Amino acid sequence: MAGGTGIIERFYREVMEGGNLDLIGELGSDSYLEHEEPMPGQPSGLDGIRFYVNTFRSAFPDIKARAIEPVISTGDMEATRVVLTGTHNGEFLGITPTGKTVEFNTIDMIRVEDGKVVEHWGVTDLLKLMQQIGAVQA
Template sequence: MTPNRTANETVVEAYVDVWNERDYSRIPDLVSDSFVLYDPAVPEDVGTGPVGEARGPTGLVSFMNRLERGFPDFQFTVADLVATDDLVMDEVTFTGTHEGVFNGVPPTYRSVEIQMMAKFHIEEGKLQEHHVYFDQREFMDQLGLTFPTVIAQLPTLVRGKVSLL
């Protein structure tokens, strides 16, 4: 525990560690059964909510596994953390290399470094909500998936998807 951290800040730090260490067994200790992750990267087929929502510990683990398959080396680095009674906000840098399929997009083998903000609601020592904010266009740019850079990626993206007559 970092000196002078509140209990809620400590919960968020432990939660970030779960992501970085891929230690999903600690999730029930940190998130409530009614937990919701609001993140535009969460697809509908995570199976626990609409696009942009992963619900409960099961939905969270499902999304974490998906992110790990797509970006096996991903890491979140916390730059700043601010807390009030039941709210914690942090600024993080997400880094990773797109080496696997992520949300239907074949690997581009490009590295990304994205600045993100997050807001956490905490009650009785457990995360209730995690809201993620980031520039989706910048993310797609870094993966080479915006015009005109996507043109160079087309052979990789369509490999195995298109059959010739």
């Protein structure tokens, strides 16, 4: 595998959608460093990724990555924009389930060493998501 080609897509398809949390250890390095602002209570390292996935899968059990595009891969870096959809059927950051369908974006950039993610930079549009579930005024 050259650079990080396909790691982000595997993460969203197999981990986020499919719930395969064991794959996090295969895709991520023990020295993984997260640069995205953490969610309340989110630990660092690979445990932080598990927390992130569990938080979203618990709140949006039907979560899908509707679009993963474009994937840009060069050297040891990979970046993409992802459109996520799901139904708010579980608590999310203290907000009780609303049954509302959401669609929000995330942008991810990773650095890969020896086939594993060692760093991640990302932005998740939590404002748009919170507006859709009525937690924040539009």
